[in-house]
Amino acid sequence: MLSIEASQLKWMYETMVKIRYYEETMVQVYAEGKNPVFNIGAGPVPGEMHLAAGQEPAAVGICAHLTNDDTVTAPHRPHHHAIAKGVDLMKMTAEIFGKETGLGKGKGGHMHLFDPVAKFSCGGIVAAGVPHAVGAALAAKMQGKDYVAVAFIGEGAANAGAFHESLNLAAVWKLPVIVVIEDNAYGISVPKSASTAVPSNDVRGAAYGIPGAYVKDNDPLEMYRVSEEAVARARRGDGPSIIEIETYRYLGHFQGDPEVYRKKTEVPELHQRDPIVRLKNYMLAEGAATDSEISQMEEHAKAEVDAAYQFARDSAYPSPEAALDDVFEPVHTGVTAEVAATGQDS
């Protein structure tokens, strides 16, 4: 007997493949125009680029329990969360290319993706998304909905004031929020042991009287199980919890990172325990999927990613003057069209 339904396993597998392929494609695309001399501002995708290859289990293990009504906030490394939450992949990719068809019409970029339809947002300030998730959870509670909110952060972010203040607030108000901490061992170059006073952040739940769980070895199945409990608890109205997952960052902190702070053998070793391969083997061994189903899922995922990149490439850049739009809503709520027409609002 499978402890997790085959349909869920398949969703997780296909989504992990999609994420991995998305990130691997981005490695190539990001490098375009940056050769032979790397220049962060050059190429079709300029600026900083933080990729999440290897970190898929955190995103899929919990998003498998979320619906479109639940909210997700993510940090500077947001693609895996966005994909698992069902963000429009075409618009997301167009945004990363700085195109007018992007989620933010090219104004946000890779660290600032906002998809209110999928109830997803992310940002470039470490730990800043945690209180936003708490706010979404408060809104759900005040409106009598059983929606939950999930804030993803890195292990480095668990030392920011925003994390601690938010958890205390959420615990005091018993809000339906789960903070998922992705322990990829580093905050840029600083290892967890040099930044964090406790070996794992699940124990910090005790400071706020809430449960904490630690998922070892980047295990998507364990992440799924632990998340099931945390999400159910939040939906029941029993309040927040923390989940930390040990995960793998296969790539640099950002693309172009010289990675002088870790041994050259570290990443190849992590690849030996790749969570996608492990999940595939598990599904095949348990009869949850056949070989041909696996290849179908892989093809499907890749086709979707390819289409998104194509859409982004084919889209137009915004007009330069569009930079001046969108600071405010054009007409304030409650201001009549007549007043606006007199020019007071221009």
Next chain:
Amino acid sequence: MNTATKRMLTGSKALSEAIAQEMERDPRVFVMGEDVAGYGGIFGATEGLLNKFGPERVRDTPISETAFIGTAIGAAAEGLRPIAELMFVDFHGVCMDQIYNHMAKIHYMSGGNVKLPMVLMTAVGGGYDDAAQHSQTLYASFGHLPGMKVVAPSTPYDLKGMMTSAIREDNPVVFMFHKALQGLAWMDQIDESIGIVPEESYTVPLDKAKVVREGTDVTIVGVQMMTHAATRAADRLQAEGISAEVIDLRSIAPLDKDTILESVRKTHRLIVVDEDYLSYGMTAEVAAVVAEEALYELEAPIKRLAIPNVPIPYSSVLEKFVLPNADIIYDEVKRIISL
């Protein structure tokens, strides 16, 4: 001139050399911030320091800006001379209470009895598609509040000399270095990020603007990248017989009014250029000084060029549109010259 003074360094090397020399000279000086130790700072400002001085004096911090900037304040009050690095100035939001309510005010509130000899060093600036939360300069946000000196050097020579002064200064100094002027291998390579830097230690004052190019027809005031843009515009104008004087502010606070006023009294025209937001900004401050003290010297209205009150957009086309540049400065000079 001996050969040593012709040595060329990048901005980041000039900075780390100043810090190293001061750490050698004064055991009270130490550095802390995110990724400043083994990684040498994301923008290279602390490269090599860990090897020279060890982990006691070169400390990686958790991502806890309120904690480590507040810690710098506490240590400075005890007589140490900390240098804290806020990785990007944009992150000021998570620690502004320590900066504005404490670092800037304690000397005053204590009636001068508590000294805070510390440097808050931070990276500023955009132009490389890092979007709204990683591209600001925020010169004026820091210049606005009394109690801290705010400097923004434009050349490797000044980076070294002003960092040396900042460390020796008995007041808190916000030291803004511009990412594009660090000479980093992974950014756009621009000539201005490399310059002559003497090996021996020297100081550059924290309160003096510099006339980087003399002229007679118009004064262009800028800082960091906008100084360089103004100089490029001045080169083009020169070819057309228009003589522009370019002033590099170097210091946001205190503002060197004398250098600005002296120039305007000579040229009678003023353009102020800023890689910061337009409203309530440095351009307004400079314009106000001139309007208050030399209004009748002006032969044309003052022109301000700055980011038009929008957050900095991501897409290159949008970002280029909002950042002032040499072409815009050139056009504006031509326009006000003909008034």
